[in-house]
Amino acid sequence: MGISLSKLTEKTNIWPWLLLAPLGIYMLIFFVVPLAEVAIMSFTEPKVSLANYQKVLTGALYQRVFLNTFVTAAFVTLCCLLVGYPLAYLMAHSKPRTAMLILLLVTMSFWTSFLVRTYSWMVLLGNNGPLIAFLEMIGFDKPPQLLFTRFSSTLAMVHILAPYMIMNIYTVMKKIDPALIRSAESLGARGWSLFRHVYLPLTAPGIANGSVLVFVICLGFYVTPVLLGSPREQMIAGLIGHQIEEFLAFGLGSAMAMILLVVTLIILTIYHRRFGLDKLWG
Amino acid sequence: MTNYLQLSNITKTYGHFTALDDVSLSVDKGEFVTFLGPSGSGKTTTLMIIAGFEKASGGKVQVGGQSISELAPHERNIGIVFQNYALFPHKTAVENVYFPLQMRGVSRSKGLRQAEDTLSLVGLKGFGHRHPKELSGGQQQRVALARALVFEPSLLLLDEPLGALDKNLREQMQIEIKRIQRSLGVTTIFVTHDQSEAMSMSDRIVVFEKGRIEQVAAPLDIYHRPQTSFVAAFIGESNLIPATITSGAGRTAENSTLGAFQYAATDILADGQKVTLLIRPEHIKLSRNPIEGRKNVRMIVETIVNYGDNALVIGRAGDIPMRVRMLGADVVIIREGEECCISWMPEAVFVITK
Numbered sequence: 001m002g003i004s005l006s007k008l009t010e011k012t013n014i015w016p017w018l019l020l021a022p023l024g025i026y027m028l029i030f031f032v033v034p035l036a037e038v039a040i041m042s043f044t045e046p047k048v049s050l051a052n053y054q055k056v057l058t059g060a061l062y063q064r065v066f067l068n069t070f071v072t073a074a075f076v077t078l079c080c081l082l083v084g085y086p087l088a089y090l091m092a093h094s095k096p097r098t099a100m101l102i103l104l105l106v107t108m109s110f111w112t113s114f115l116v117r118t119y120s121w122m123v124l125l126g127n128n129g130p131l132i133a134f135l136e137m138i139g140f141d142k143p144p145q146l147l148f149t150r151f152s153s154t155l156a157m158v159h160i161l162a163p164y165m166i167m168n169i170y171t172v173m174k175k176i177d178p179a180l181i182r183s184a185e186s187l188g189a190r191g192w193s194l195f196r197h198v199y200l201p202l203t204a205p206g207i208a209n210g211s212v213l214v215f216v217i218c219l220g221f222y223v224t225p226v227l228l229g230s231p232r233e234q235m236i237a238g239l240i241g242h243q244i245e246e247f248l249a250f251g252l253g254s255a256m257a258m259i260l261l262v263v264t265l266i267i268l269t270i271y272h273r274r275f276g277l278d279k280l281w282g
Numbered sequence: 283m284t285n286y287l288q289l290s291n292i293t294k295t296y297g298h299f300t301a302l303d304d305v306s307l308s309v310d311k312g313e314f315v316t317f318l319g320p321s322g323s324g325k326t327t328t329l330m331i332i333a334g335f336e337k338a339s340g341g342k343v344q345v346g347g348q349s350i351s352e353l354a355p356h357e358r359n360i361g362i363v364f365q366n367y368a369l370f371p372h373k374t375a376v377e378n379v380y381f382p383l384q385m386r387g388v389s390r391s392k393g394l395r396q397a398e399d400t401l402s403l404v405g406l407k408g409f410g411h412r413h414p415k416e417l418s419g420g421q422q423q424r425v426a427l428a429r430a431l432v433f434e435p436s437l438l439l440l441d442e443p444l445g446a447l448d449k450n451l452r453e454q455m456q457i458e459i460k461r462i463q464r465s466l467g468v469t470t471i472f473v474t475h476d477q478s479e480a481m482s483m484s485d486r487i488v489v490f491e492k493g494r495i496e497q498v499a500a501p502l503d504i505y506h507r508p509q510t511s512f513v514a515a516f517i518g519e520s521n522l523i524p525a526t527i528t529s530g531a532g533r534t535a536e537n538s539t540l541g542a543f544q545y546a547a548t549d550i551l552a553d554g555q556k557v558t559l560l561i562r563p564e565h566i567k568l569s570r571n572p573i574e575g576r577k578n579v580r581m582i583v584e585t586i587v588n589y590g591d592n593a594l595v596i597g598r599a600g601d602i603p604m605r606v607r608m609l610g611a612d613v614v615i616i617r618e619g620e621e622c623c624i625s626w627m628p629e630a631v632f633v634i635t636k
Contacts (some may be wrong), residue, residue, distance in 0.1 A: 182335055183368035185355040187429065189387035197381070201372040 038254045045251025052255035060145035062239075062256070069236040072225075073155065073218035077165075080157040080214045083206065084165035088206075103170075110163035118224045121156040122147060125228075153229030160215060160224060165210035172206030205275065212271045216264055236260055264280070284552035285347075286311035286469055287437060294327055294493075301327050303493045305341070312467040314460070319490030320516070325473050328490070329439055332471065333431070334358050353395040356385075361430030361468075362439045366446065367422045368416040375425045376401060376410030382433040400432040401425070404462060420451045427459065431466065438463070438470040443488050444479060456483055460598040477517050481505070489513050505632040510636040511558045519594075521566070522634075527551045535559060535633065539600035540579050544628035545550050551633065563607040565630035567625050568595060570615060581606075582621050588613055599624065615631035 042052055056062045091102045109117070123129055125146040135143040145151055176199075184198040222237035229235070234242070238257060243253035287309040288613055294302035302324045311316050317325035330336040331568040332343055334355035345353050351357055355371035360381075369378050380390075388396070394583055405426040414422055423443060430438060440459070444452045460483050463470050480487050481501045487494040489504065489512075496510045508514035511522055525535040525543060530551040535543045543559060553559070572578035581604055593613040595606040608623055616622050 177366070177368065179364045179366060179368040180370065182333075182355070183362065183364055184370075184381075185335075186333060186358075186360060186362045187382035188356050188359075188433070189358045189381075190354070193385060196382070198370060201370075204372070 012106060012230050038257055040060075041250050042254035043251075043259045045254065052251045053259075055252060056255050056259060064260075065234055065236055065239050068083060069219060072157075072235060073215050073221075076154060076157045076161060076218045077211050077215045079154070080162045080165040081211060083158065084162050085169055085203075085207070087162075088166045088169035088173055088266055091170050092176075106163050106166050107114075109159070113188075114160045115223060119159055120228050121159070121228065125152050125155075127260060134147050147228065151232050153225045156224050157221060161214045164213045164217065166212065168210035169203060169206035171259055172209075173205050176202050208271070209233055212267065219264060220260060246266060284308070284310050284481055286313075286345065287471075288342075288344040289328070290342045290344070291333060292328065292343070293339045293340045294324075294331065294336065297380055299373055301493050302331075303494055305493075307495065307498065309469060309471070314463055314470045314485045316472045316474060316484040316487045317490060318474060318477060318480040318516075319496075320475060320489050323490040324493040325475075325488075325490040326441060327493075327611055329441055329473050332358055332437070333362055333439055334572065336337060351474070352418060354580050358435070359435050360437045360439060361433070361435035363430050363441065363443045365425075365442045367414075367426040369422055369425055369429070371414055373411055374411050375417065375421075378414070379410075379429045379432050380426055382429060383602070386433060397428070400428040403431075403465075404428045405458070406484055419447050423447065423455060424458075427462065431462070431468065431502060433561045435468065438468045440470065440472045442474055443472075444474070444623060452479075460584070461481065467540075474506075475506065489516065489564060491516075505562075507632065508634060509562065511560075512632050514558070514560045514632075514634055517620070518606070519563045519605055521563060521602075523561070523563045523602060525557055525559050525618075527553055527555045527557060528554075529553060533628070537602070539602055543631055544630040545630045545633050547633045551635070555635070560632040561626055561630050563594070563605040566604070566606045566624050566626050568606050568612075568616060569625065574626045577631075578623055578625040581622055581624045583616055583618055583622060586613060586618055597622075597624075 045052070087102065089105070091099050091106070094102070125131055127147065129147075131146060134156070141248075147264045180198065180202065181194070184194050189198060195214050220237050221235060222241060225235045226238045226241065229238070237260070240253045240260075243249040243256070285308040286306075289305055289307045292302055292305040293300070293578075296495045304319050305324070305328055307315075317328060327336060331338045334350070334357075335354060338351065342349055345358075364571045365496070368377075370381065375380065376394060376397045379400055380388075380393045383393035383396060398407075398410055401407060401424075403425050406421060406428070409417065409421060409425075414425065417425065444458075446456055447455060456479060459472075472480075472483060474516045484498055484501055486498060487504050488498045491512050497504060497513050499507070499509075502511060504517055514522060523537050523540065523543075524539045528534045528536045528542065530553050533545050533547060535545060535557060536575065537543065539561070545559065565592070567573065568574070568581075581599045583592055583595055583597045585596040587594045587596075588610050590610050593610045594610065595613065597604055597606070597615065604624065
């Protein structure tokens with residue numbers, strides 16, 4: 001009797017599902033359905049075939065753009081790591097005031113719309129911008145082209161994505177037990193050997209988290225490379241936009257989007273197997 | 283070798299707060315010395331100054347005749363076991379133990395072999411490949427001990443290493459640490475606030491209170507001949523009775539409620555000196571009627587706690603609270619609320635002048 005009663009209450013307890021319903025319906029209408037539509041289009045536009053995939057996977061242009069996207073994402077991740085690690089270290093181990101100040105700068109930059117940050121770089125690096133003016137002042141006759149290059153888009157992407165890296169590494173650094181460092185010192189470690197054998201391995205989870213986040217976000221980055229980058233060195237998201245907006249090649253664009261999605265999912269799956277996705281957000 | 287570790291006039295201040303006030307101590311080579319005291323008494327600060335993690339505001343630390351005050355922690359060659367073990371989570375047990383050797387440039391094959399040998403010494407043969415999180419608390423403790431010993435340190439410092447273990451394991455580890463320390467002959471400083479740990483393991487105990495050393499003595503000396511009432515109250519259970527010496531030559535003191543006391547001190551104290559009399563609860567006999575040849579006092583029994591093997595009887599003799607320890611089987615002669623007689627021999631009364 002008691003068992004059947006509890007089973008009944010378990011079954012009839014639909015409240016959690018009801019509470020979840022608004023979000024679920026929203027996600028269904030605005031995420032699942034459009035995504036399914038993109039998936040279907042990649043096989044059916046302009047006619048039912050695998051032609052779109054064949055074209056994307058074998059065409060030299062597409063291959064080059066995919067390769068460029070991965071190389072750029074990897075390079076941006078590396079730059080974020082090189083910039084972010086020392087900054088995270090300062091944040092984690094400075095006096096509270098200094099740490100607060102750095103944290104404030106990082107989060108302020110993080111909260112500012114990336115569109116605003118992208119346009120700021122346009123102003124800073126543009127031909128009439130302060131940087132060019134400075135270069136001319138110190139004697140450059142013909143200052144180098146800064147805007148609309150691989151340099152400018154990489155710089156801006158590193159700036160926009162670095163907070164993800166910094167916050168992930170910072171969280172892990174903050175959690176390191178000071179006794180571990182003391183114990184390493186008492187056992188004879190110092191400087192570089194202490195860093196290499198103890199500190200760096202202890203912060204490795206933060207590096208992995210930050211790198212995956214930055215890499216994955218960077219793979220699908222659209223606005224910044226389109227606005228700041230060189231048109232000759234497109235990234236995949238830019239090319240997708242191009243296909244759809246200018247050539248109205250919905251099928252081809254969808255196929256590229258699906259491939260990007262699958263690659264991203266594969267990376268996240270590997271990460272999940274190794275570390276657990278739930279750790280990604282700290 | 284005497285005076286192997288020498289602390290001379292160590293002081294430590296944080297702003298206006300004095301954490302350590304003129305601490306001096308000398309420890310012999312191979313000795314096991316325990317720093318005992320309540321939290322905030324300065325015992326851990328002293329340990330951290332020896333280890334080099336805290337800088338003394340004044341005074342000097344010497345090991346083997348050499349001052350180490352100016353050396354950084356990694357130059358001191360001191361093995362430390364931390365309270366939470368501080369094992370490197372990304373290294374296996376044997377890699378943890380190999381670490382100090384690695385830092386000293388010992389080759390991997392030789393160092394790992396040596397680490398395995400040290401793990402065997404602490405009873406962890408065959409556990410080397412496990413990561414710390416795959417080991418129990420007691421096993422982690424042993425790895426930490428092996429790691430602190432493998433490089434033959436000049437000193438071994440143990441910072442409340444048994445605090446996180448349950449009671450049975452703790453007693454087992456006390457014996458184990460003592461055995462290993464004896465077999466290696468390493469000079470050891472052990473910090474604890476657990477007096478039974480201090481009593482069972484130490485050659486000598488240093489009692490800390492408010493940044494000062496209250497007493498340094500062998501465990502039984504500390505127990506039977508505490509020099510201050512703080513030590514008497516902190517170590518073991520005690521009945522402390524304020525009194526005045528009425529006849530120094532006659533070894534007699536008097537308390538206003540309990541009357542005249544005979545005691546058995548050797549030094550002759552000045553008449554009229556204010557003192558504290560210590561009587562340990564197990565030296566007091568509880569009976570229905572006064573016993574000939576002993577000092578007898580009437581006591582109202584307030585609480586009886588029977589632990590089975592022994593019982594604690596708490597009562598009041600006049601306005602003075604008294605505790606009596608007796609065999610659990612003997613406690614039947616009395617009930618709570620009744621009046622009884624408590625008595626002791628003059629030898630059970632120890633006079634504390636500070």
